[in-house]
Amino acid sequence: PFERGDWILLFTDGVPExxxxxxxxxxxxRVQSFLQSHCRLEASEFNRQMLRELEAFSGRGFQDDIFILSIQIKKEPARSREVFSPSR
Structure with missing residues (x-):
């Protein structure tokens, strides 16, 4: 289960490659290290900073697609409850 402060980070293979x-x-x-050192940022700023980091690292255009989606859990997740019950 997720807890407050957890992150979900999705990215295409163009990021580590x-x-x-x-x-x-x-x-x-480096992706993991970047997450650990920038986890206090808002998710949108995290994405901007990571893209800047990748641009600085590569020093040129990317050879592959780059997609980054970060989700930061800010509240305690609600307890799960049944929202669908199959008809009998």
Whole structure:
């Protein structure tokens, strides 16, 4: 279950596969490190900063699509309840 402060981060493979001028991929470790060091930002600002980070890292245009969706859990999730009951 999700708790307040948790993040859901979805991204295309173009994010970890972004390549530097030296041919080095950005990688999932850098994605994780970026999330840990920027998790206090609002989700929209997090996305902007991550895109800037990727642009600075690559130093050139991207070779693949880049899509980032971040969701930050701000409230305690409501208890789940049955909202659908199949007819008998």
């Amino acid at each position: 972004a390549v530097s001028g030296k041919g080095e991929p950005y990688g999932e470790r």
